[in-house]
Amino acid sequence: LRGRARGITSTDIARKAGVSQATVSRVLNGYEHVSDELRGRVLDVIERDGYAPNAIARGLVTRRTQLVGVIVADIVNPFYPELVEALAANLADRGLKMLFQNAGRGEEEEYVRVLLEHRVEGIIFTSALQSSSAVRRLVEQRLPVVLTNREVAGAACDTVVSDNVGGARAAASHLLELGHKRIALVRGYGGASTSDERERAFTERLGESGLVLPSEYRREGRFEHERAYGEVLRLLSLENPPTAIFCVNDLMAFAALNAARAAGLGVPRDLSVVGFDSIGMAGWESLSLTSVRQPIADIARSAVDLLNRRINDPERPIERRVFPSELMVRGTTSAPSRRPGSPESLGGAGGR
């Protein structure tokens, strides 16, 4: 049986179907000049025969592979598994299968090439960078593409995001209303629309209340736990440490909680922390993170819906869907405490 597992020759198919090799070739190559009866016999053999490469054969015949590429930046960031699970369920509902690529430290061109080699019918990007030339090129070449989570300015393709501006403004308003004046921000990396938009909106909202975010309060955590952890430790060891930190994703906010604990600080007593995403873990009693919720289920359903429409109707107008985000106030935010190092006594980190 081993030979079959690796491929079936048209000789095998011809013998089993009782047709000529020329007929098998015509069927496999998608020619029209084959009777339905002969075509049926060939496809039956291919379908029934153990590991016959039926999806591939079917792909050659119907021009459909039913594969959809999904690219995520970092599957270990727990935001992405939630999105991937929701995408997989929605794709399965439509008979589509996910060819999954974890971008990690790899090159965009390389993982896009892999997806194309396997003839995906479309690609859902969950973490494209603004600089992505692959997205622009694929759109130009009219491969169905949907961007979720992160946008690429100027790419004429369907996009599903949540309201980053409203969410980040709500986070800022919440900290301002609690009375915080020394507020720091931990961003992702440059070129990620999520990080860029959240940072801009957050900073702008602070500015409307007369607060300027000093450069030493603006740190790059690269969306990673370890990197954010180190940056928060550095923030906390400043002469004037912040009393509140907004992190542009939950994973970095968890890192802030961990770093605060490592520095001997209580949250929210000594430090308030706000995240973005409000993934399942944010609601855990042990973490109880105040965070801006993205409606992941809605985003995934909408992304698959748009991709499916685009596959079936390449000429339809481009859509951009924006889902509302919502601040979930939990246990990591409170008013700043009045003690050495608090805004009322600038200049000393005392007690720390």
Next chain:
Amino acid sequence: LRGRARGITSTDIARKAGVSQATVSRVLNGYEHVSDELRGRVLDVIERDGYAPNAIARGLVTRRTQLVGVIVADIVNPFYPELVEALAANLADRGLKMLFQNAGRGEEEEYVRVLLEHRVEGIIFTSALQSSSAVRRLVEQRLPVVLTNREVAGAACDTVVSDNVGGARAAASHLLELGHKRIALVRGYGGASTSDERERAFTERLGESGLVLPSEYRREGRFEHERAYGEVLRLLSLENPPTAIFCVNDLMAFAALNAARAAGLGVPRDLSVVGFDSIGMAGWESLSLTSVRQPIADIARSAVDLLNRRINDPERPIERRVFPSELMVRGTTSAPSRRPGSPESLGGAGGR
């Protein structure tokens, strides 16, 4: 360009390569009777031409798709993203690509069928059940299969696991040495070798110290946070609640921490908790979970190595590799406190 994105006919290829359609058919069907020069011209067109289905064409020619199926039980359980990331990196190092299936609530037969349709060269199961008929059938049919994490008794295939028995015994010894006598266990679901082995070894080690695990102290958390959370709340509301809980994976142990907090209990003061896996999050200061470490990087490297060897040499002897596990003592375990509800005063949950 759209047509190309969906498939290229042999007519197109023949025209561009300047060869006859019969030659293209011979190349696509893997016949030997084509000169290297003509074959090269055909493959060049297929390779170069936009979205040409080169992986598929190449698969038909070389009988290799370079695809490896990876099946995980639940990508939202943070153990699996760590394993998937490590598997993806090791596969990429060998030029192999991952066709990822999140089993979720789906049928095993269905997701295996999808992988086979796309002619994977092998499958890495990370969460096969003992009852898996698919694994046994694939092995019989000589598709290269590697089981990681969970084993299937009697399946003659390469397997990579960590030492579940040693790890669970170490967890039991630790709790016994701390002086716990009312120890509960939260298991996964039946038929998962990890859960079965850890439960058996843990129970056996308790038995060696004269401790019997009563049935009301044995709960099924199905490896899920929500389910385990409910079961731990029920354990904590027993007339004689346990002073320590061993959960057979970290996700359920985190649920135990959360449930304890919801019940107003301090960990480890009122309740000790031990997990299994020791994923990255277990080391977070906010969780600081005592847990049995599985060496995920070693397991992933070994699984890909074995699959690769099996693909290249189907006749090699079956290997089973067992990596040592190690108890990591962190902040969620201590001696039981002496207060109402502790072993010295059976009968009252007092103070709770």
